[in-house]
Structures are given as C-alpha cells and as structure tokens.
Amino acid sequence: MNDQQYPPQQPGWGGPQQPYGQPPFPPQPPKKRSVGKAVGFGCLGIVGLFVVIAIIAAIAGGGDSKSNKSSSPNGVKASASSKKDQPAGAGTAKSSETKAETKPAKKVVTFKAWGTAPAGALGGLDIGYGSDSDTRKGTFKNGKFEATLPLNKDALYYSLTAQLQGSGDINCSVTVDGHTKKGHASGGYNxxxxxLNSGLLGGWD
Incomplete structure (x- = not known):
C-alpha cells in the first residue's frame, strides 16, 4: 500500500476545487432594496419641492405688495414722504393765518349826514363830529357826509352836529357798536x- 496521505476532500466531491489552504465561502446573496424606504424618500422629495415653490411664491408676492404700497399715491409711505417734502414751518404758517383770520375786526364809530344844505353867506354846512376827547371838522359834498373813527371804550360820548346856513333840510346819525342815534334839522340856521353816550355797564344809548 501507498502510505502517501492526501489532504481531506472538500464537500462537493468532483466539483471545482478550492485553492489549497483557503476555507470555502458561500456566495453573497444580492442586496434587496427596501421598497418602503424608496417610497418614503420619494414622498419627502415631492413635499419638499412644494414647500420650496410656496416659499418662492410668498417672497415674490411680498415684494409686489411692498412695491405697490410704496408706489400707491394714497399709501402710508407716500403720505409720510409728502410730509417730509413740505418746507419747515408750513404748518405753523397755516395756523398763524387761521388765528389772524379769526381775530375780530376792530370796532369803529360811524358818522353820517345827508339831505340838502345850500351854502350861505358863511359857507356850506358846518359839520363837527368826534368824542369828548377828539373833535373834528367834516365837509358836506354832493348831499352827503360820512366818516369813521376807531371805537375808544373810554370815551364818554360820540356825537355829530351839522348847522344849516340859512336854508335846507338834513338828517344826521351816529352809530356805535350796533346802536344808532339820529337827528334832523330844517330851515334857517338850525x-x-x-x-350816543357811554352807559355805566359799557353799553351805548
């Protein structure tokens, strides 16, 4: 008999032999792709795409609204810029004008004479008017005379006198603060x- 020893036979006698000294390894099975993971990643990608589109649309819409507000003639920003464009002191000037308009007009005293008064040997109609502290002379022209003086609240009275020069017929009046006193003269040197006299309570009568 032959005493030569042979290496032990590998399983699968008669099949392809493995290299000497290496243990056999079974073939690796093919990797299976997870259907659930693929579907999940696909859904997330679609949702993410919609989110990105929505963000872009919101940014674009916000920019348009801001531009419309700034360009609108009735917008808040436009009104604010118009206020800035106004010159300094414009509001103060308007308020001062309003105050000037609301100031009451100064009161005056009105003197009048009218009618016929032919000139005589001493001249035309002799007119004197004023207050207890201020007397003046007037001229009768074209059948009438009219003059005004600032109202002095400290005056005791305001009066008018008109003397005929031989003939004529005239009327006269004094008006103070809405009160009027009248007189009349006819013929000769009347x-x-x-x-009008200042009353104790500040009125005129």
Whole structure:
C-alpha cells in the first residue's frame, strides 16, 4: 500500500476545487432594496419641492405688495414722504393765518349826514363830529357826509352836529357798536344833532 496521505476532500466531491489552504465561502446573496424606504424618500422629495415653490411664491408676492404700497399715491409711505417734502414751518404758517383770520375786526364809530344844505353867506354846512376827547371838522359834498373813527371804550360820548346856513333840510346819525342815534334839522340856521353816550355797564344809548 501507498502510505502517501492526501489532504481531506472538500464537500462537493468532483466539483471545482478550492485553492489549497483557503476555507470555502458561500456566495453573497444580492442586496434587496427596501421598497418602503424608496417610497418614503420619494414622498419627502415631492413635499419638499412644494414647500420650496410656496416659499418662492410668498417672497415674490411680498415684494409686489411692498412695491405697490410704496408706489400707491394714497399709501402710508407716500403720505409720510409728502410730509417730509413740505418746507419747515408750513404748518405753523397755516395756523398763524387761521388765528389772524379769526381775530375780530376792530370796532369803529360811524358818522353820517345827508339831505340838502345850500351854502350861505358863511359857507356850506358846518359839520363837527368826534368824542369828548377828539373833535373834528367834516365837509358836506354832493348831499352827503360820512366818516369813521376807531371805537375808544373810554370815551364818554360820540356825537355829530351839522348847522344849516340859512336854508335846507338834513338828517344826521351816529352809530356805535350796533346802536344808532339820529337827528334832523330844517330851515334857517338850525342844527342837526345826534349823540350816543357811554352807559355805566359799557353799553351805548
């Protein structure tokens, strides 16, 4: 008999032999792709795409609204810029004008005479008017005379006198703060006299 020893036979006698000294390894099975993971990643990608589109649309819409607000003539920003464009002190000037308009007008005293008064040997109609502290002379022209003086609250009275020069017929009046006093004269050298006196309570009569 032959005493030569042979290496032990590998399983699968008669099949392809493995290299000497290496243990046999079974073939690796093919990797299976997870259907659930693929579907999940696909859904997430679609959702993410919609989110990105929505963000872009929101940004674009916000920019348009801001531009519309800034360009709108009735917008808040436009009104603010128009206020800035106004010159300094414009509001103060308007308020001062309003105050000037609301100031009451200064009161005056009105003196009048009218009618016919032919000139005589001493001249035309002799007119004197004013207050206890201020007397003046007037001129009768074209059948009438009219003059005004600032109202002095400290005056005791305001009066008008008009003396005829031989003939004529005249009327006269004095008006103070809405109160009027009248007089009349006719013929000769008669005098038309109208006078308003200051009352104790500040009125005129």
């Amino acid at each position: 005098i038309c006299d109208a006078q």
